[in-house]
Amino acid sequence: MSMGPPPGSPLGGPAASGLPFAGIPPELAERAQRILDREPDHTPEVPAFSHRAPAPDPFTFSRFLWPSRWPLALALVLVAAETAALLAGPLLVQVGVDRGITAGDMQVVAVVAALYLAVIIANVGLGWARGVVTIRIGERLMEQLRNRLFRHLQRQSLDFYEREQAGVITTRLTSDVENLTALFQEGLVQMVVQGLTVVVIAVLMLLLDVRMALVVLVVVVPALVASSLWYRHTSARGYDLVRDRISLVLADLQENLAGVRTVASFHRGRHNTAVHESLSEDYYRANLGTARSGVAYGAVGEALGVLGQVAVLLVGGLQVRAGELSLGRLFSTLLYLGLLFAPIQQLVQLSTTYQQGRSSSRKLAELLAREPTVVESPDAHPLPSIEGRLELRDVSFAYRTGPGGEQGPLVLEHLDLEVPAGETLAVVGPTGAGKSTVARLLTRAADPTAGSVLIDGVDLRAVTVSSLRNQLGVVPQEPFLFHGTVRDNLTVGRPDATDPDLDRACAELGVDDLVARLPEGYDTAVHERGVSLSAGERQLLSLARAFLARPRVLILDEATSNLDPQSERRVESALDTLLQGRTAVIVVHRLSTARRADRIAVVDRTAAGGAARVVELGSHDELVAAGGTYASMWATWESHLSEAERDGSAR
Template identity: 40%
Template sequence: MSVHGVTGEDRDDYTKGESREIRLRSRRLLLQIVRPHRARIAWTMLLVVVSAGAGVVGPAIIAYGIDTALPAILDGQDWMPLWVATIGYVVSAVVAGVLMYAYTVSSARISQAVLFSLRRRLFDHTQRLSLEFHEQYTSGRIIARQTSDLESIRDLLDQGLNELVRGILFMAFTGVAMVLLDPISGLVLAIALVPAILLTRWFQQRATVLFRETRSTSARMIVYFVETMTGIRAVKAFRTEARNDDEFGDRVEDYRLANHRVISIFGIYEPGIVAIGAISIATIVLLGGIRVIEGDLAIGVLLATALYARQFFQPIQGVAMFFNGYQSASAALEKISGVLEEEPTVPEPTQPQRLEASRGRIDFDEVRFAYATGADVLPSLDLHIPAGQTVALVGTTGAGKSTLAKLVSRFYDPTEGAVRLDGIDMRDLANEDLRRAVVMVTQEAYLFSGTVAENIALGRPQASREEIEGAARAVGAHAFIAALPDGYDTDVNKRGGRVSSGQRQLLSFARAFLADPAVLILDEATASLDIPSERLVQQALQTLLADRTAIIIAHRLSTVSIADRVLVMEHGRVIEDGSPAELIAAGGKFAGLHRAWRESLV
């Protein structure tokens, strides 16, 4: 099993122009999602500025206490300076703590609001994208966008930004305080800052590359896992477990090596920052001690500068951790912005025409269609289906039958020409009207979490229980539903609520019939049914399709027998058109297919 679909935003070989455009796109997205929270962001920034300032004054107060308050007590028994120093230190610590709490709560609210907006926006946009996108963009990548990528952004907003903003402000205020207390110590700190900046820059450049690699290897691992679990029946059928284990192991190993390289640069960066900080403190204490002996520096100032130097380099490690989260979140935001930049290939019309009650007449006017990556599937098709007619499409695989059905459902738009419903170009119809008028039932009957009744009422959530049961009875599904543990209230995803593939198909029929469309498309919809179930459905179809247009795609010619008209397709063209009896009598392609089918029943 190979991983397909890890392309586009998951690849590593960007050109410079592509990388720049992707970065700009992700920044535009970031600005869009934070813009509604500008007032709270400004308030939060004020809190962190005051909090950082209150946290920095502590060593200066200590210096005041040692150099001013203590001599005042020894010289004149004046305790007031000491009380001022003590109360000032406690007040600054309390203010810093309270404001830090307020800042943390406020920033958390911003991050949660941003994540809520981004998560909803990604879900809503992905739903609106056309079928073409979902057929090309693998489910594993979609899941990675909504899970691991958003979690990376959450980690950055909840923790990384706190470390960065507070760290930078704390370093800035500390540097200013040192210069005001002792310019020479401030100069030593400024000199030490040069190698720290160079080391940080080296780390940033390396981390940018390596964290992108971890995101790509993580995406490949998730995609492979999801695809394997989704196709577990094929895995079991062809006994590919051992080969899958090896391939998944390779992807896990790639992810492990990528993370190992990240850890390696952290192993250089963090000890390097610690060493620069230790050397700086030692130099400040040594020079300060000499000056204290010579009487050029007060001992309280020396202690304060040593404390400031120690505090100055602590946030740098937090900034390093920010780069960890930033690179991961930046790569995640680029991928999410890539999905959000996708435009539906089947867009909603800007000025839609209303279709309150469809009759179901379908016209193909000189329609040509080709998928984005292939040749023409329908080279030129003129087809007219009157309202209320049941049409069966037959032909070999690849003849264009399902493509025709997708055009009628407007999952795709024609490359040239027009598909019309009741004389209106489908590109001009509102999606709401189109979805109400046209319903497709495919072989892949999907049941969502919830009860049987909720699944049947998917197209008409407001339907009554009587209407739901009526639809189930019409397609022959009522008997097996009534036999379930809780009948129509049985949860289809819980033990006891499991249904067979044929039963799933019957439920999808009931769902479609309850929606009551003017046009019903059955794309291999009876393929999962056994012979008794198929006969039940055929009996129901003859009644339920009497007043609606129906397009039936089936290889089982027993289903075709209920059609008013049969279209035989080959290479995207209609080569035979007539009633089943007429085509059998004509002795052409359909007659041969019908004869082969009859012989297979013997």
């Protein structure tokens, strides 16, 4: 089962579905195919999802690496050997100069050169082994991290998704994880390589000549360290700023793309471009800030490089002139000095990677520390097979607004409502009065601020979320279809459904002809959010999806309001089949649907701007007879109909 790419496709994924950017340019296709031919079938293990909060595991980079400590230790050993091979060179040069060249013994020079060559070959082999080990560790960790983050996202409640921008969430799983990969692959490993190099060089220098070594280690190195600390401090802030600003740029772009029609309609192209440009300029300026400190730091490092040589030439040179030091030791120290500055300069370049990785790591930690507002209690039990009696008992509700999750004004207050098993209840009321909130509470997309929501007398908070949702069918107002085939979309709630199951469900709902008409039946691909299907077809598929899940209770945010009459009639008929024998709560926008319900609850504010509660409850006839809010809504509705009805029936 895969809504993603079929395993055999060249690039896989959305890119392979005949869109532009289908991927690899033709001249590379053959080579790419040769690579892909080596790819095995992936069958990643996926532990079952649970809403229960996992054991607390705060995210830090070191905790993240801990499980891989043994392979990492192996990598460290390889790194150490590699460094030793790299640093043996100048020591050999010292021997070659003092015992060979200065002594005029070419045999020694030849032996030293041969050893030097052997060391280089060892370095190549060790470098390869280290590369293999680290890439395998790093990529396994990143895969785990992606899955962990995504699992965490799946646990988040609806309000999280309403507050966060989609682009920002996506950035966490893409750029931020990639930055962390870079931190591990290039950053961490290289830092160990270079750090070790620095330490070993320091020791070797001391062994060669204490006075020269002291000049380097007491004067040159502290100056480098001081400037490094300054740079680290400045650039840390700089990179955070850069990352914040690029997020804003991308979020702005994302929104402009998603709302492209509105942008065009209101002729905001120029204005929005100006806004985007100013966001980009902010990003540019943040980049310049980091460039300035980076360049200054680089220059200081370079100057110290030559000044260090000057110092060594002074201290060592005077000793050589006085005959107290061999020329070979001076050479060797100069060579090590050169090798000392290269890793330090590389460490500085790596600090970019490090800062970015650190900043990403912090953002990921923040995300992973985020607790969903709907939390499964540790002693929640699975909901047994239900009859379907629903109850809202003295429920009040306020949305949490703002990033801190502060409570907004009450939307519902002291709301009581009971739906017996098997009943169809319509919830009507003015827009914005809280009809949809009622549906949200019943499905536990949110928990009430006060009071309780019960199903068969059991508080929803006492049962596991999946056992609840498995018995509840929810049809959201907007029929969302996933990228993938019609089958993928229909079986969302029942992944094990077979084709005969699908056939039966579609036939019962009267959507079999729709499926029959699709070019490849159930295997027809629906494009992004199902755009190649009409609104009516999407709704029918969305109903079929709910039907196939065979829930005991159905919560439906009426979505039939924007269809043409024929599609609407099909949807209505499918809906009737769907409702048979089930408890149903329908958030109604059209009174024609309300009338067909067993009972109607009118949800309205009791005071302007206040919270809503159930103001009327009863069957259609009762409420019309009662002459309240519903009756007046109905009267308006009916006045629009009478003429058409009269003429229509006279036809």
